[in-house]
Amino acid sequence: MARPFDPFASTESGPRVFNNADSFAQAFDEAWQQHERRQPGHGLERQEKRDLILAQLEDHPFQQTAPERARQVADFRLRLLGL
DSSP states (O other): OOOOOOTTOOTTTSOOOOSSHHHHHHHHHHHHHHHHHHOTTOOOOHHHHHHHHHHHTTTSHHHHHOHHHHHHHHHHHHHHHTO
16 A cells, blocks of 8 residues: 655655645656556556546645646646656
C-alpha cells in the first residue's frame, strides 16, 4: 500500500509540498512510479490507475483547493510522459 500523503513531511524525507500545479505534478509522478514498482502487474486501465493515484493524493493542498485542475494536471502528465 502506498505511503499516505504527508503535507508536513520534512525535506529530509521527501520534497516540500506547495499549493500549486508543479508541486502536485511532482507528487502525482512519484505516486504513479511507486505504484508501478510495488504492483507491476496490477492490470488497471490508465484512467482507473489515474483515479487511484488521485485518491491517494487527496490530502495534497492543490487537489483540495482545485480538484478539477488537479485532474487536468494528472491527465497532462500522463500524455506528456506517454504513460
